[in-house]
Amino acid sequence: MNPNMLYVMAGIVVLCIGLEGILTSKVWIKKILGLNLLGTGVFLVLIAFGKRSGQECDPIMQSLVLTGIVISVSVTALALALLQKIVSFGSDSKEEKT
């Protein structure tokens, strides 16, 4: 077995944990963390998959991951800004955020 397949499987596990966090958690900040975890898992899967048969790493996968990392940082920042706005509206959303 190629060791890169191990990375692919680890990435899939991280991806599923992140997706579960997004879908089942009731805390907003945990949802944002889950989104980051999901992204990290996908990047690990893509990068390891591009190198699965020991050749040069697939340049298309590399640039997709490069694109994805920057987007994931931006999405996290926008989600935090939105969360800040939601909390600043006061007690209306109290049951959602705890």
Add this chain to the structure above:
Amino acid sequence: MTNERNIATKIIVKFMFFLMALTLVGIAWTAPAENSYISQAATHRVKEAGVESPVTAVLIHFRGYDTLLEVTVMFLVAIGAMAVGTSKEDHQPSLLIAPDEKLLAKPMIRILLPVMLTVSIYYLWAGAKKAGGAFQAGTILGAMGIMLFLAQKLYAREKESVLWRILLVSGPFTFLTVSFISIFFDNAFLEYPQSINSQLIFIIETMVKISTGAIFCILFTRARSLSFLEKTQ
């Protein structure tokens, strides 16, 4: 009763995610061992793009649409954060222990600032040949800006100044302008003239780097006030 039901639901949900992981592993296991013809073509035709690094060639040239959309998404996120986020002076986080800090933070910044600038320019230059490029360089530039904010050399405002807005828009604007102008020289959209393509890619990368750094700075100043987390407890 409800507690037991909750536990049963949780176990079922966990089992579903386990099944999903198994399915994904199965798909990955049975995938063909060779890379697709697209990536083989990308590796073999790097020379036509005007740069030696296949990643930069794919990013700016072969799959320019992706990168153009990415830069636009980042620009939109910065606009969204500017519209939604608040930046009040009294919430400004700071590295400085005292207002007249002379011991740690300011000397550290004096050493780190030229190093970070040099490394970010090196990454941009290295992007033509090996790993590196606009986004890596822009991230370092953004980290430099965040450091300056934390040391209170730069201040977050209620409304960003014209210079910040120009920096924000410079990346997407240059990318679109270069792509549109090259249409008038018998090229398709996002296809650059063969003779000057490496220069054009360098111009695009420089401007994308500057606007990436500026966008990260804006995002930090807008989403940085995490004091709201304490209120929820």
